[in-house]
Amino acid sequence: MAESAFRCGYIGLVGRPNVGKSTLLNRMVGQKISITSRKPQTTRHRILGIHTTDSAQMIFVDTPGLHRAEKNRMNRYMNRAALTTIQDVDLILFMIDAGKWTAEDETVLDYLRRSGRPVILVINKVDRSRDKSQLLPFISEVSGKYEFAEVIPISARKGDNLDTLEAAVTRMLPVSPPVYDPEQVTDRSMRFIAAESIREKLMRGLGQEVPYQLTVEIERYREENGRIQINAVVWVERENQKGIVIGRQGSRLKEAGSQARKELENITGKKVNLELWVKVRSGWLDDERSLRSLGYADDEF
Ligand SMILES: Nc1nc2c(ncn2[C@@H]2O[C@H](COP(=O)(O)OP(=O)(O)O)[C@@H](O)[C@H]2O)c(=O)[nH]1
Ligand SMILES: [Mg+2]
Known part of the structure; x- marks a missing residue:
């Protein structure tokens, strides 16, 4: 095979939350x-992120973190999304925190061992350790836990060492023509990204419990004369959560809405008008029909 042969494949991002x-x-x-x-548990869906270079197309598959407690159908849905990914990809990036190896990491590694897929161990958040020499014993300790194809320390937030990671990933992908258009960056629609952006802004502003009990449904997404009109419903489980999400005199909802609007304007390069309502649908987290209608259906590539 010529050295310049194009490579393309699926890369699973796997790790605890x-x-x-x-x-x-x-x-x-x-x-x-x-x-x-x-x-x-911020990520609930399987999401593709596509990165195309001159020599390869890398199709990254983001997954909800694998967790042990399966409290309701939503949790089971999230674990399933992560587990099917492990079976379906060409390569796995197993992510852990620098300096920390937990029982949950061990559980994830058990799944990876059974999958038999090639695994690159990615040690993230190296920007956090002030004394880099302390990283070395940690790296050699975790390297021994499995026959990793590579062990690569990075900082996803700062962007450190990502070129090394990209080169390693490229080497390990199968020779294949691209699956997606080189311009395409995800398999998800702007409608989906809009719902997720709103959910992120709400989650970040909320305390412990409510974030896990809300979801966002886009009722209307319409582009007209270069402007985007979005009407969305924020579903919560219980009546008292409605007030929490809305905030005093509507302040929390307004703030989240304005942050999401700015983000969506940035992504689309268009003016966005966003209208949000909060409504109660109790039991949606554990109800198959509600989950499906709110977009939590098992997805396949
Ligand atoms: N210091 C530091 N924080 C990071 C880095 N990468 C991610 N984070 C933070 O870790 C948290 C979880 O990140 P997220 O991507 O949502 O994790 P996920 O649950 O594995 O998808 C967020 O607050 C991130 O900003 C990194 O390289 N360095
Ligand atoms: Mg995530």
């Missing part, structure tokens, strides 16, 4: 596609 999978996806693609936050 909060290690920086979505941050890395956005970095690799150069656009905000997948929402991120300090709260675990």
